[in-house]
Amino acid sequence: MFKSKGLARQHQQNRLKKLVADHPDKKAAEEKQLHQKLFASSFWQQANHVALTHAMAFEVATEPIIQRAWQEGKFVYLAKVEANRALSFRLVTEKTPLVQSGKLGLWEPTSEVTIAKDSLDLVIVPALAFDFVSHHRLGFGGGYYDRFLFEYEGASVGLVLEEQSGLTWPVDQHDQAVQYLIK
Ligand SMILES: Nc1nc2c(c(=O)[nH]1)N(C=O)[C@@H](CNc1ccc(C(=O)N[C@@H](CCC(=O)O)C(=O)O)cc1)CN2
Numbered sequence: 001m002f003k004s005k006g007l008a009r010q011h012q013q014n015r016l017k018k019l020v021a022d023h024p025d026k027k028a029a030e031e032k033q034l035h036q037k038l039f040a041s042s043f044w045q046q047a048n049h050v051a052l053t054h055a056m057a058f059e060v061a062t063e064p065i066i067q068r069a070w071q072e073g074k075f076v077y078l079a080k081v082e083a084n085r086a087l088s089f090r091l092v093t094e095k096t097p098l099v100q101s102g103k104l105g106l107w108e109p110t111s112e113v114t115i116a117k118d119s120l121d122l123v124i125v126p127a128l129a130f131d132f133v134s135h136h137r138l139g140f141g142g143g144y145y146d147r148f149l150f151e152y153e154g155a156s157v158g159l160v161l162e163e164q165s166g167l168t169w170p171v172d173q174h175d176q177a178v179q180y181l182i183k
């Protein structure tokens with residue numbers, strides 16, 4: 001059990017960055033399996049409007065998910081950080097340019113078309129770690145997904161690398177659980 005979320009975050013960032021640097025093939029193989037399980041799930045097959053992030057190198061890759069969604073004729077929305085620590089999800093097509101922004105250098109969509117929370121069918125939620133018992137997630141500390149998932153009624157899923165499981169940290173009252181975890 002980590003004493004604070006901050007310590008757990010630091011530990012996980014180092015662990016995931018080490019995985020990309022030292023064992024990129026292991027990460028890629030795990031990701032491939034996670035993607036296949038996602039594509040086989042009923043909540044993926046039933047989803048028409050899918051929200052996700054453009055992943056950083058040490059996160060679970062989302063590019064193959066985006067490509068697959070387009071192939072299957074789904075609508076894809078990518079996260080953009082807004083004022084007051086809110087998130088919006090903006091429609092992206094093959095033609096939508098992404099721009100790098102913020103301290104973390106996240107790639108975000110330039111499109112102006114946003115989707116309302118209640119119109120999304122599936123949200124693929126990023127995290128540094130997930131807890132398989134409670135389905136809680138450890139994020140980067142912005143609380144973006146806690147705010148978004150509060151009163152969100154569609155499906156939500158986390159894709160969990162071996163290196164993103166097995167730890168525990170203090171849970172706060174505002175922490176929102178993810179509906180499905182794929183490992
Ligand atoms: N790829 C990806 N995109 C994502 C997320 C994610 O986890 N992964 N998010 C998941 O929520 C949202 C962005 N979350 C963020 C969380 C914190 C900070 C941030 O700037 N935090 C510190 C500085 C970072 C640091 O050095 O520790 C700050 O506020 O000063 C920015 C974005 C939306 N997009």
Ligand SMILES: Nc1ncnc2c1ncn2[C@@H]1O[C@H](COP(=O)(O)OP(=O)(O)OP(=O)(O)O)[C@@H](O)[C@H]1O
Pocket residue numbers: 005137138139140141142143144145146147150172174175
């Ligand atoms: N619903 C909410 N309303 C207001 N503030 C919130 C809400 N949810 C979280 N916060 C605030 O956001 C901050 C970060 O929360 P937390 O550490 O749980 O982030 P996280 O889930 O790890 O990050 P992220 O979702 O951005 O990846 C906390 O200071 C918390 O008080």
